[in-house]
Amino acid sequence: MSxxxxxxxxxxxxxxxxxxxxxxxxxxxxxxxxxxxxxxxDGMRLRSLLEDLHPADxxxxxxxxxxxxxxxxxxxxxxxxxxxxxxxxxDGIREEVLERVPHLTLAEALQELDSDDAxxxxxxxxxxxxxxxxxxxxxxxxxAIESSLGYEEDSAGRLMQREVMAAPAFWNVGDTIxxxxxxxxxLPELFFDIYVVDPMNKPVGGLPISQLLRAPxxxxxxxxxxxxxxxxxxxxxxxVAYIFEKYHLISAPVIDAGGRLVGQITVDDIVNIxxxxxxxxxxxxxxxxxxxxxxxxxxxxxxxxxxxxxxxATAALGASVIGLFEHTIEKIVALAVLMPxxxxxxxxxxTQALTVTVRALATRELNSANAGRTFWRELFVGLANGxxxxxxxxxxxxxxxxxxxxxxxxxxxAAMVLNLLVAASIGVLTPLTLSKLKFDPAVSxxxxxxxxxxxxxxxxxxxxxxxxxx
Amino acid sequence: MSxxxxxxxxxxxxxxxxxxxxxxxxxxxxxxxxxxxxxxxDGMRLRSLLEDLHPADxxxxxxxxxxxxxxxxxxxxxxxxxxxxxxxxxDGIREEVLERVPHLTLAEALQELDSDDAxxxxxxxxxxxxxxxxxxxxxxxxxAIESSLGYEEDSAGRLMQREVMAAPAFWNVGDTIxxxxxxxxxLPELFFDIYVVDPMNKPVGGLPISQLLRAPxxxxxxxxxxxxxxxxxxxxxxxVAYIFEKYHLISAPVIDAGGRLVGQITVDDIVNIxxxxxxxxxxxxxxxxxxxxxxxxxxxxxxxxxxxxxxxATAALGASVIGLFEHTIEKIVALAVLMPxxxxxxxxxxTQALTVTVRALATRELNSANAGRTFWRELFVGLANGxxxxxxxxxxxxxxxxxxxxxxxxxxxAAMVLNLLVAASIGVLTPLTLSKLKFDPAVSxxxxxxxxxxxxxxxxxxxxxxxxxx
Numbered sequence: 001m002s003x004x005x006x007x008x009x010x011x012x013x014x015x016x017x018x019x020x021x022x023x024x025x026x027x028x029x030x031x032x033x034x035x036x037x038x039x040x041x042d043g044m045r046l047r048s049l050l051e052d053l054h055p056a057d058x059x060x061x062x063x064x065x066x067x068x069x070x071x072x073x074x075x076x077x078x079x080x081x082x083x084x085x086x087x088x089x090x091d092g093i094r095e096e097v098l099e100r101v102p103h104l105t106l107a108e109a110l111q112e113l114d115s116d117d118a119x120x121x122x123x124x125x126x127x128x129x130x131x132x133x134x135x136x137x138x139x140x141x142x143x144a145i146e147s148s149l150g151y152e153e154d155s156a157g158r159l160m161q162r163e164v165m166a167a168p169a170f171w172n173v174g175d176t177i178x179x180x181x182x183x184x185x186x187l188p189e190l191f192f193d194i195y196v197v198d199p200m201n202k203p204v205g206g207l208p209i210s211q212l213l214r215a216p217x218x219x220x221x222x223x224x225x226x227x228x229x230x231x232x233x234x235x236x237x238x239x240v241a242y243i244f245e246k247y248h249l250i251s252a253p254v255i256d257a258g259g260r261l262v263g264q265i266t267v268d269d270i271v272n273i274x275x276x277x278x279x280x281x282x283x284x285x286x287x288x289x290x291x292x293x294x295x296x297x298x299x300x301x302x303x304x305x306x307x308x309x310x311x312x313a314t315a316a317l318g319a320s321v322i323g324l325f326e327h328t329i330e331k332i333v334a335l336a337v338l339m340p341x342x343x344x345x346x347x348x349x350x351t352q353a354l355t356v357t358v359r360a361l362a363t364r365e366l367n368s369a370n371a372g373r374t375f376w377r378e379l380f381v382g383l384a385n386g387x388x389x390x391x392x393x394x395x396x397x398x399x400x401x402x403x404x405x406x407x408x409x410x411x412x413x414a415a416m417v418l419n420l421l422v423a424a425s426i427g428v429l430t431p432l433t434l435s436k437l438k439f440d441p442a443v444s445x446x447x448x449x450x451x452x453x454x455x456x457x458x459x460x461x462x463x464x465x466x467x468x469x470x
Numbered sequence: 471m472s473x474x475x476x477x478x479x480x481x482x483x484x485x486x487x488x489x490x491x492x493x494x495x496x497x498x499x500x501x502x503x504x505x506x507x508x509x510x511x512d513g514m515r516l517r518s519l520l521e522d523l524h525p526a527d528x529x530x531x532x533x534x535x536x537x538x539x540x541x542x543x544x545x546x547x548x549x550x551x552x553x554x555x556x557x558x559x560x561d562g563i564r565e566e567v568l569e570r571v572p573h574l575t576l577a578e579a580l581q582e583l584d585s586d587d588a589x590x591x592x593x594x595x596x597x598x599x600x601x602x603x604x605x606x607x608x609x610x611x612x613x614a615i616e617s618s619l620g621y622e623e624d625s626a627g628r629l630m631q632r633e634v635m636a637a638p639a640f641w642n643v644g645d646t647i648x649x650x651x652x653x654x655x656x657l658p659e660l661f662f663d664i665y666v667v668d669p670m671n672k673p674v675g676g677l678p679i680s681q682l683l684r685a686p687x688x689x690x691x692x693x694x695x696x697x698x699x700x701x702x703x704x705x706x707x708x709x710v711a712y713i714f715e716k717y718h719l720i721s722a723p724v725i726d727a728g729g730r731l732v733g734q735i736t737v738d739d740i741v742n743i744x745x746x747x748x749x750x751x752x753x754x755x756x757x758x759x760x761x762x763x764x765x766x767x768x769x770x771x772x773x774x775x776x777x778x779x780x781x782x783a784t785a786a787l788g789a790s791v792i793g794l795f796e797h798t799i800e801k802i803v804a805l806a807v808l809m810p811x812x813x814x815x816x817x818x819x820x821t822q823a824l825t826v827t828v829r830a831l832a833t834r835e836l837n838s839a840n841a842g843r844t845f846w847r848e849l850f851v852g853l854a855n856g857x858x859x860x861x862x863x864x865x866x867x868x869x870x871x872x873x874x875x876x877x878x879x880x881x882x883x884a885a886m887v888l889n890l891l892v893a894a895s896i897g898v899l900t901p902l903t904l905s906k907l908k909f910d911p912a913v914s915x916x917x918x919x920x921x922x923x924x925x926x927x928x929x930x931x932x933x934x935x936x937x938x939x940x
Contacts (some may be wrong), residue, residue, distance in 0.1 A: 028839040056716045064839055184684040185804045191680045209679050210661045214654040246526045248738040267737050268718040278748040286748055286825035293835050302852045304822050315814040329806050336799050336806035337792045344785040352774050355756035365763045369534055371496040384771045
């Protein structure tokens with residue numbers, strides 16, 4: 001036992017964790033040490049630095065290094081650690097790394113992984129390399145990976161592992177435990193629930209293994225089991241994540257079109273998907289498409305410029321509205337000074353309504369049952385915002401330009417109220433409409449909302465001014 | 471067995487799921503049925519509609535109804551379902567509902583829950599009600615809840631449940647299974663890992679129960695166990711979520727300052743926290759503070775107006791810059807038409823850089839080890855964006871105002887490049903600085919970034935125009 005309690009020895013803990021700071025982030029000093037060793041090609045030193053790291057930390061480390069150093073490190077990683085690290089890498093880095101790993105090394109490494117993780121790696125291989133790697137693998141592993149890749153991307157079939165703990169409905173607790181002890185090798189590396197199946201291999205219930213452990217050996221599974229949430233093999237991963245989150249699932253059985261058990265999905269994969277979906281939403285709202293820390297300047301620009309270009313076009317549209325009122329502005333330059341205020345507040349209020357709506361759609365708090373109420377509520381919020389902000393800006397603007405025409409305060413106040421109503425409507429209706437049309441409500445919503453609030457902001461403000469002040 | 475396989479009968483499935491559509495969302499028809507029954511005070515009908523729902527669906531249902539109907543429904547929920555529903559409710563709705571549930575009913579319901587869930591409910595009670603409810607509970611349950619509430623909000627101590635499966639290091643597999651069968655009642659309702667402890671109750675390792683099940687009864691725990699990630703009781707929940715996500719944990723032991731095992735945290739609670747943190751980030755970036763579908767118009771406005779008011783002030787600051795150039799605009803009205811384009815593109819490019827940075831900070835992909843590189847990369851992206859967009863807008867503007875002065879195209883192009891450099895710098899530096907100062911990088915970043923790009927956009931464009939064109 002003494003060698004085990006040694007993990008509590010403070011000195012050992014320090015050594016264990018020197019790579020990570022107290023926030024579980026790699027320290028710059030450690031990253032530099034690794035970079036130096038890789039730079040000098042000191043393989044033994046690299047291996048001793050890396051061998052105790054968690055695969056997630058190795059993957060993190062790769063993110064801080066340049067491609068040359070990454071290549072050196074992959075060469076020196078112990079095979080098992082290499083296998084476990086591959087699924088953890090950022091997409092861009094994984095693709096780059098995979099091109100450099102010899103296919104026999106890769107074939108060997110992939111056999112260490114569960115079928116879902118192995119398939120996720122193989123998916124990223126170039127066609128010819130994929131062929132080579134797969135043909136170097138045992139037939140069983142190869143078939144598992146190929147079957148996984150046969151399901152659509154982002155479907156439950158891709159996400160699931162084929163290894164699963166199923167028990168016939170006539171077994172009791174003792175039968176089940178004995179089976180697990182005997183068949184240890186064919187079972188998933190980790191499992192949390194036992195699925196009870198009928199003779200057709202269709203799930204009829206499930207029980208957490210902590211319930212199995214508590215029960216006497218003679219207890220029948222059918223007396224212990226509870227209803228389970230089945231996942232269809234073609235269900236979208238976003239849908240799967242929603243079910244896991246809503247019902248607090250740890251694992252769930254996956255069934256084919258015939259209702260037969262074909263695999264299981266576990267919550268650790270779901271956590272990744274939730275983060276991925278959130279990341280997509282937050283970035284899409286800001287007009288950024290896929291990019292990660294491994295992306296080059298060129299890739300980033302290619303992802304962001306299209307949105308900025310669309311924005312340029314919509315901004316020009318807004319400008320053309322101003323162009324209609326050149327004559328008015330020439331007479332009252334104060335309007336040119338004040339008009340960006342109207343459009344800025346409209347844009348921000350619209351973005352608030354939009355973000356709340358996109359988020360509520362993503363979490364399914366908003367749907368056809370309460371869409372109408374949400375719209376009216378946002379409209380009232382827009383009105384209230386307007387009635388609070390309009391006097392503020394009205395008084396300031398009236399006072400500011402009192403020498404020219406104090407009524408400019410009235411005009412900007414009225415324009416503000418109207419534009420905030422526009423902002424509220426468009427902020428709710430844009431994502432609702434996109435979602436109804438089965439588009440992602442986050443994509444391009446923001447550009448449309450701010451373009452609309454700019455357009456109407458300028459039109460209402462300058463229009464009112466032309467009528468009232470000229 | 472026939473009654474069990476009946477769950478596969480298509481008719482039964484339809485009946486089971488009629489409350490939910492194929493997306494696991496409550497159908498408007500079902501919501502209406504419940505609302506009608508509540509409206510008519512038909513308790514028996516309500517109970518038969520609700521008793522088979524999952525607590526998460528009952529909570530969802532409450533979100534669609536008004537406070538009067540919610541009150542009726544809470545009255546008719548079976549006690550266990552009431553208990554399980556409380557932790558699932560939105561904060562605002564839970565507070566409202568708790569005010570209406572008699573304290574004896576509540577005291578009884580809370581005893582059904584694990585200590586972390588019970589504490590989360592008690593936390594929301596008014597002081598006098600909390601006193602009444604706690605004093606109506608058995609001493610043991612009461613002590614568990616009070617001890618949980620003794621930890622800081624959002625800490626691991628609040629999140630953990632005190633029930634935990636610990637095994638002395640000298641036990642073997644058989645001892646452990648026998649203990650679980652005997653002590654069934656004192657153990658957590660669900661558990662996934664067994665923590666091996668030394669005589670001081672300090673964790674020395676852990677093993678997933680699927681490993682326990684596979685091993686022969688004679689195997690020693692110390693030979694099976696693996697190193698574990700310990701969570702300190704005062705650790706922030708965001709930190710805890712990061713560790714779970716990074717290392718794919720299902721459960722983790724919580725230790726006090728002395729290193730002793732005091733509880734466990736399970737991944738289902740972590741999924742909620744991840745969603746909550748993501749929600750906060752995405753809403754804060756848009757200038758929306760806490761609100762949910764239960765919030766009144768007044769609460770929503772109170773949360774959003776402060777940000778719009780700050781925005782009004784910064785927009786006025788931008789306007790005052792324009793005011794400096796009234797003389798220039800009077801001579802060349804085209805400048806008033808074009809200036810919103812410069813500020814709009816700057817604002818959007820700044821928001822892109824900002825969002826990417828906030829997200830990278832949240833996932834800890836960005837930290838002191840690569841902050842410098844990130845800054846320079848964004849600056850290059852800003853320059854590249856500028857060099858692509860400037861000719862576009864330059865040619866359009868030059869042609870548009872060719873009768874006045876074609877050089878206006880040169881001015882706007884140059885202003886665009888410069889303002890995109892400002893946008894890139896400020897978009898990265900604002901969240902980095904806030905994070906360095908231990909503030910949330912998402913809060914108020916957006917307002918500061920767009921205010922800065924507006925300010926410099928107007929200043930650079932109108933300033934250049936004054937120098938070049940007048």
